[in-house]
Amino acid sequence: MKRTILILVSLMITLGFSQDFKALTAGDIAIFAKTFREDNSNLARQNALAENSIRSLSVDRATRIKQQHFFSDTINVKGISNQKSSGRCWLFAGLNILRPRVIDRYDLKDFEFSQNYLFFYDKLEKSNLFLSQMITMRDRDIHDRELEFLLDSPIGDGGQWNMVVDLVEKYGLVPMTAMPETYASSHTRDMNMLLRKRLRKAAANIRVTTDAVEQSQIQQETLIDIYRILALALGEPPQSFVWRYEDKDGKLSKEKSYTPQQFRDQVVKKNLSDYVYLLQNPTKEYYQTYSITLDRDMVEKPDMSVLNLPMDVLKAQTLKAVMDDEPVWFGCDVGQEQLGSDGLMVRGIYDYEALLGVDFSLSKSEQILYGESIPTHAMVFVGVDLVDKRSKQWKVENSWGKDRGKDGYWLMNDAWFDQYLYGVILPKKYLDKATLNALEKDPIVLPPWDAMYNMIRGPE
Numbered sequence: 001m002k003r004t005i006l007i008l009v010s011l012m013i014t015l016g017f018s019q020d021f022k023a024l025t026a027g028d029i030a031i032f033a034k035t036f037r038e039d040n041s042n043l044a045r046q047n048a049l050a051e052n053s054i055r056s057l058s059v060d061r062a063t064r065i066k067q068q069h070f071f072s073d074t075i076n077v078k079g080i081s082n083q084k085s086s087g088r089c090w091l092f093a094g095l096n097i098l099r100p101r102v103i104d105r106y107d108l109k110d111f112e113f114s115q116n117y118l119f120f121y122d123k124l125e126k127s128n129l130f131l132s133q134m135i136t137m138r139d140r141d142i143h144d145r146e147l148e149f150l151l152d153s154p155i156g157d158g159g160q161w162n163m164v165v166d167l168v169e170k171y172g173l174v175p176m177t178a179m180p181e182t183y184a185s186s187h188t189r190d191m192n193m194l195l196r197k198r199l200r201k202a203a204a205n206i207r208v209t210t211d212a213v214e215q216s217q218i219q220q221e222t223l224i225d226i227y228r229i230l231a232l233a234l235g236e237p238p239q240s241f242v243w244r245y246e247d248k249d250g251k252l253s254k255e256k257s258y259t260p261q262q263f264r265d266q267v268v269k270k271n272l273s274d275y276v277y278l279l280q281n282p283t284k285e286y287y288q289t290y291s292i293t294l295d296r297d298m299v300e301k302p303d304m305s306v307l308n309l310p311m312d313v314l315k316a317q318t319l320k321a322v323m324d325d326e327p328v329w330f331g332c333d334v335g336q337e338q339l340g341s342d343g344l345m346v347r348g349i350y351d352y353e354a355l356l357g358v359d360f361s362l363s364k365s366e367q368i369l370y371g372e373s374i375p376t377h378a379m380v381f382v383g384v385d386l387v388d389k390r391s392k393q394w395k396v397e398n399s400w401g402k403d404r405g406k407d408g409y410w411l412m413n414d415a416w417f418d419q420y421l422y423g424v425i426l427p428k429k430y431l432d433k434a435t436l437n438a439l440e441k442d443p444i445v446l447p448p449w450d451a452m453y454n455m456i457r458g459p460e
Contacts, residue, residue, distance in 0.1 A: 045355060058350040059339065067344050069411050071395045074383035075325050078103055079110035080408030082401035084186035087157030090331075091115050091122070092399035093378040094164030097327040097425075098173075098268055105267070107247040114179040117260070118167045120234050122159060125167075125297045127199060127226045130154045131219040132299050134203045138215065142207075149448050150294070154199040157188050161329060161425050162304040163297045165272040170298070171237075172260030173268055178241035184233035191233045198225055243267075276431070276439060279306040279423045280314050281455050282365045287434065289443040292453050305443045309435065311418055319384060319391055321430045327380045327397070329425040334377035336420045343405030345396070347415035364419055374454035375422045379410070391417075422455055
């Protein structure tokens with residue numbers, strides 16, 4: 001990092017850029033202080049902030065009390081999941097759009113898939129992909145940009161919709177009872193630290209040998225160690241299991257044995273490959289598909305591909321799905337204008353300008369281009385409130401447990417949807433003709449350091 005900074009500074013001096021730099025002077029600071037003191041309201045603000053947080057003092061009371069968790073149309077969902085201290089929102093949201101099918105089919109009081117089961121294989125697959133890439137890139141300079149990108153984060157919790165599809169297709173599904181959560185699955189930091197350390201050790205060993213057989217042996221031995229860490233921390237995934245359930249009337253089913261693939265095919269009966277990712281990024285061309293290299297978790301699968309659409313088109317098709325009782329996975333910047341105590345994601349819920357006297361407004365394009373906002377979380381739409389046939393607010397199922405939001409659910413107003421939502425997953429049957437036709441275009445392939453990476457790669 002220091003080397004990069006020195007090169008940049010040297011280059012700027014060489015090109016004469018230093019002439020445009022302006023050092024702060026005592027006179028400048030005196031002007032700043034004078035301007036601050038001339039505003040008589042600043043003393044009251046300063047006193048208030050000495051004992052309170054900026055966020056709590058900025059809550060706009062008028063906006064807050066207007067919000068009511070009423071929705072004209074809701075999907076029958078039961079139970080709130082909790083990812084706890086992990087970055088598995090993409091996986092929780094992916095499995096949460098499947099839950100209502102099982103609940104309705106078997107008339108259950110509640111139901112939850114084992115996120116831990118697919119999480120185990122996600123880690124194993126990502127490790128194998130990383131090691132395969134290290135072998136392919138073994139002759140590159142250690143400062144090669146793509147190699148540096150991979151070494152910076154060999155493995156993490158984050159993921160994307162294509163990974164949900166690929167994991168379910170390859171490994172099937174199991175109920176929570178077949179592979180429950182562990183401490184490490186819900187608190188992933190230490191496990192991830194050790195996985196990264198082991199993978200980087202393997203990368204170092206791969207790069208010092210030119211023997212292909214030895215490189216393959218390093219990969220195999222590393223994967224044995226990775227499996228060991230995962231099995232100890234998460235438990236071993238079941239090859240088969242017995243599922244027995246009690247319906248909402250208390251009637252107990254007979255015991256039945258399943259493999260994970262049988263449970264997927266016989267109980268869930270849902271083809272996830274029919275879903276497509278629709279992106280909303282006003283800085284890029286609409287009705288164009290994009291993909292990012294290295295955006296997958298399996299060697300044998302393609303990178304994620306998305307279609308960029310205008311907001312009105314994306315929203316109309318999302319509304320069509322929700323009105324048809326189809327839960328919708330979406331990615332957004334959940335940290336923006338969110339009041340957790342009330343379960344609100346509402347534009348204007350915080351009035352920082354009134355408190356601090358500073359204008360912070362940015363357009364959606366500006367917040368993307370200048371790094372102010374990226375997708376940070378995946379959740380599920382499970383309802384909408386229509387007024388005069390137009391969406392006013394959306395009901396959101398989160399994966400942060402029942403103690404956050406309103407019993408685990410959140411209200412997103414339509415203005416927040418427009419500003420901070422970046423993508424949805426929809427079955428093709430809800431797409432209009434222009435959208436379907438655009439899906440046939442070849443994607444523009446971008447490197448992982450392109451600004452679009454965060455838009456596509458999404459929640460971490």
